[in-house]
Amino acid sequence: xxxxxxxxxxxxxPEGAIVSLNCTYSNSAFQYFMWYRQYSRKGPExxxxxxxxxxxxxxxxxxxxxxxxxxxxxxxxDSQPSDSATYLCAMKDAGGTSYGKLTFGQGTILTVHP
Amino acid sequence: NAGVTQTPKFRVLKxxxxxxxxxxxxxxxxxxxxxxxxxxxxxxxxxxxxxxxTTAKGEVPDGYNVSRLKKQNFLLGLESAAPSQTSVxxxxxxxxxxxxxxxxxxxxxxxxxxxx
Numbered sequence: 001x002x003x004x005x006x007x008x009x010x011x012x013x014p015e016g017a018i019v020s021l022n023c024t025y026s027n028s029a030f031q032y033f034m035w036y037r038q039y040s041r042k043g044p045e046x047x048x049x050x051x052x053x054x055x056x057x058x059x060x061x062x063x064x065x066x067x068x069x070x071x072x073x074x075x076x077x078d079s080q081p082s083d084s085a086t087y088l089c090a091m092k093d094a095g096g097t098s099y100g101k102l103t104f105g106q107g108t109i110l111t112v113h114p
Numbered sequence: 115n116a117g118v119t120q121t122p123k124f125r126v127l128k129x130x131x132x133x134x135x136x137x138x139x140x141x142x143x144x145x146x147x148x149x150x151x152x153x154x155x156x157x158x159x160x161x162x163x164x165x166x167x168t169t170a171k172g173e174v175p176d177g178y179n180v181s182r183l184k185k186q187n188f189l190l191g192l193e194s195a196a197p198s199q200t201s202v203x204x205x206x207x208x209x210x211x212x213x214x215x216x217x218x219x220x221x222x223x224x225x226x227x228x229x230x
Binding site for chain 1: 156157159172173206216217219222223224
C-alpha cells in the first residue's frame with residue numbers, strides 16, 4: 001500500500017463547477033500538507049500549504065486537512081479552463097529539521113472545459 | 115528572478131551513453147533535490163543535498179550520481195544510460211526553516227530524457 005493515495009482521474013468538469021480533489025494517507029506522522037499544480041510540460045508549482053489540521057482559503061482555492069481520517073482535500077470554486085492541470089498532493093512529517101522527504105501522491109489530471 | 119533552471123530541456127541517448135543534467139538556483143537555498151516523474155508513479159526522489167559539498171541517496175538512487183560543488187548548482191549524472199531511465203527529471207530547491215520541519219520546494223521546468 002502506498003503511503004499516499006490519490007485518484008489519478010482524469011477528471012473533466014464544465015467551467016464554473018466546484019472541483020474536489022482528494023488524497024488519503026497512512027502515515028500519522030505527516031504534519032505538513034501541500035498541493036502543487038503542474039501544467040502540461042512544466043514543473044510543479046506550490047498552490048497551497050497547510051500545517052496540521054484545519055482549512056485554508058486562498059481566492060477560489062480551499063485546502064482542508066482531516067488528520068483523524070488521514071484525508072486531505074483541495075476545493076476549486078468557479079473552476080476556469082486555466083485550472084486545467086495535474087494536481088499533486090504532498091506531505092511531510094514534523095521532523096526537527098526543514099529537510100525532510102516530501103511524499104507525493106500520483107497526481108490528478110483535471111480538465112475544465114468551456 | 116529565474117528561480118530553478120534546468121538544462122537541457124530535452125535529450126535522447128542511446129543505451130550505454132552518459133550525460134549530466136544541470137540544475138541551477140538563484141534563491142540561495144540550502145537544500146536541493148533531484149526527482150524523476152513517471153506515469154502513475156508520481157514524483158520519486160533520486161538524490162538530494164543539504165548543502166554545498168554534501169549529497170545523499172533518495173528512494174531510487176541506483177544508476178545515478180550527483181555532485182554539489184557550488185551552493186547554487188546540483189548536477190545529476192547518468193554513467194551508463196538504460197531504457198528504464200527514460201523519464202522526466204525535475205530539480206527542486208528549498209529554503210531552510212531553522213527549528214521547524216517546514217519544507218516548501220520550488221521546481222524547475224524539467225528535462226525530458228529518452229534512452230533508446
